[in-house]
Amino acid sequence: MKICVIGGTGFVGTHLITELVSQGHSVKVITRRPERHRHLKTLPNVKIVSIDFFGNKVLERQIDTYDVVINLAGILNPSGKNTFEQVHENVAIRVAEATKAVDTPRLLHMSALNAGENASSEYLRSKGRAQNKVFALDGLHVTTFSPSVIFGAGDSFFNRFAQLLKIMPGFFPLTCAGARFAPIYIGDVVDAFINSIDKPQAYGKNYNLCGPESFSLQELVKYTAKQINSDCIIVPLNRFLSKPLAMLMGLFPGAPITLDNYRSMLVDSVCSDADSSELSVELGVQLHSIESVVPKYLAGKDFAGQMDYLRGKSKR
Numbered sequence: 547m548k549i550c551v552i553g554g555t556g557f558v559g560t561h562l563i564t565e566l567v568s569q570g571h572s573v574k575v576i577t578r579r580p581e582r583h584r585h586l587k588t589l590p591n592v593k594i595v596s597i598d599f600f601g602n603k604v605l606e607r608q609i610d611t612y613d614v615v616i617n618l619a620g621i622l623n624p625s626g627k628n629t630f631e632q633v634h635e636n637v638a639i640r641v642a643e644a645t646k647a648v649d650t651p652r653l654l655h656m657s658a659l660n661a662g663e664n665a666s667s668e669y670l671r672s673k674g675r676a677q678n679k680v681f682a683l684d685g686l687h688v689t690t691f692s693p694s695v696i697f698g699a700g701d702s703f704f705n706r707f708a709q710l711l712k713i714m715p716g717f718f719p720l721t722c723a724g725a726r727f728a729p730i731y732i733g734d735v736v737d738a739f740i741n742s743i744d745k746p747q748a749y750g751k752n753y754n755l756c757g758p759e760s761f762s763l764q765e766l767v768k769y770t771a772k773q774i775n776s777d778c779i780i781v782p783l784n785r786f787l788s789k790p791l792a793m794l795m796g797l798f799p800g801a802p803i804t805l806d807n808y809r810s811m812l813v814d815s816v817c818s819d820a821d822s823s824e825l826s827v828e829l830g831v832q833l834h835s836i837e838s839v840v841p842k843y844l845a846g847k848d849f850a851g852q853m854d855y856l857r858g859k860s861k862r
């Protein structure tokens with residue numbers, strides 16, 4: 547199949563595209579900055595294209611004749627013109643309208659768990675508005691995916707905490723330590739996307755994506771510390787102390803946490819049993835635990851090493 551991916555140059559996209567080409571598909575990746583994504587150029591049957599996304603019929607010309615369009619574009623924190631509204635809503639609507647205009651049979655769209663117009667953070671509200679608008683377009687075979695936090699080689703979760711644990715001066719004040727997550731392995735997210743492509747029962751549907759177990763943030767950071775042999779003391783902060791710290795940290799460049807991130811964590815990022823059974827029964831996804839994956843890439847590996855690990859896998 548010919549598959550066009552928007553937002554495919556990041557963590558999720560790199561894993562997804564690696565698997566798509568290993569299954570024999572040809573992939574076009576649309577990016578704003580092709581020069582930054584040389585790692586994708588080494589893959590066979592991958593074409594990287596930079597376009598004026600909002601130019602008249604420009605996107606339509608790129609996806610015309612493609613069988614599937616996948617939109618993964620997203621940000622965790624806005625910066626300059628890259629606002630939540632721009633990346634999550636405007637890009638999503640542009641992609642969906644272009645996909646509809648050229649009669650591409652299939653659109654897969656990445657959302658986030660707990661996304662909704664009345665959600666607790668602007669990240670989740672913008673994801674929710676985008677999801678609703680994409681579903682509202684008639685004549686599209688669209689499936690959306692709403693993951694909890696995703697882990698795997700090159701992730702920004704365990705890797706980020708590992709980095710922070712290494713630079714903290716012996717103790718780590720942890721905001722929203724009680725917030726719960728059900729981390730899902732990137733390979734399982736990739737399987738959900740790919741297995742949904744030719745499944746008519748997935749049309750018009752959202753899948754919540756969670757791993758097999760849920761943990762508090764404190765448990766996950768402790769687990770990370772154990773993997774990298776850090777004896778940093780984790781100091782759990784409750785919600786009331788977390789808010790001012792998140793506000794303060796949000797002022798730093800490359801903020802480890804912002805007020806909006808804090809607001810996202812006010813609601814646990816976990817799924818129901820029905821969500822998990824849907825994922826296994828309808829999409830045939832077999833979930834992996836963090837213990838079966840994280841030690842393979844986290845301990846002692848830098849990002850480049852992790853991507854080598856990923857490239858070395860022809861097949862999971």
Ligand SMILES: NC(=O)c1ccc[n+]([C@@H]2O[C@H](COP(=O)([O-])OP(=O)(O)OC[C@H]3O[C@@H](n4cnc5c(N)ncnc54)[C@H](OP(=O)(O)O)[C@@H]3O)[C@@H](O)[C@H]2O)c1
Nearest residue numbers: 553554555556557558559577578618619620656658695696
């Ligand atoms: N990672 C997680 O734990 C997690 C959890 C829940 C949901 N998600 C969602 O999954 C998707 C992929 O996440 P990720 O972890 O792979 O993120 P990532 O590594 O930061 O990659 C984000 C992608 O978004 C694209 N992008 C950013 N701003 C854009 C814009 N203005 N126009 C077009 N594209 C833009 C980037 O493309 P270029 O820079 O190449 O143009 C990049 O390819 C996102 O929608 C994210 O919200 C991720």
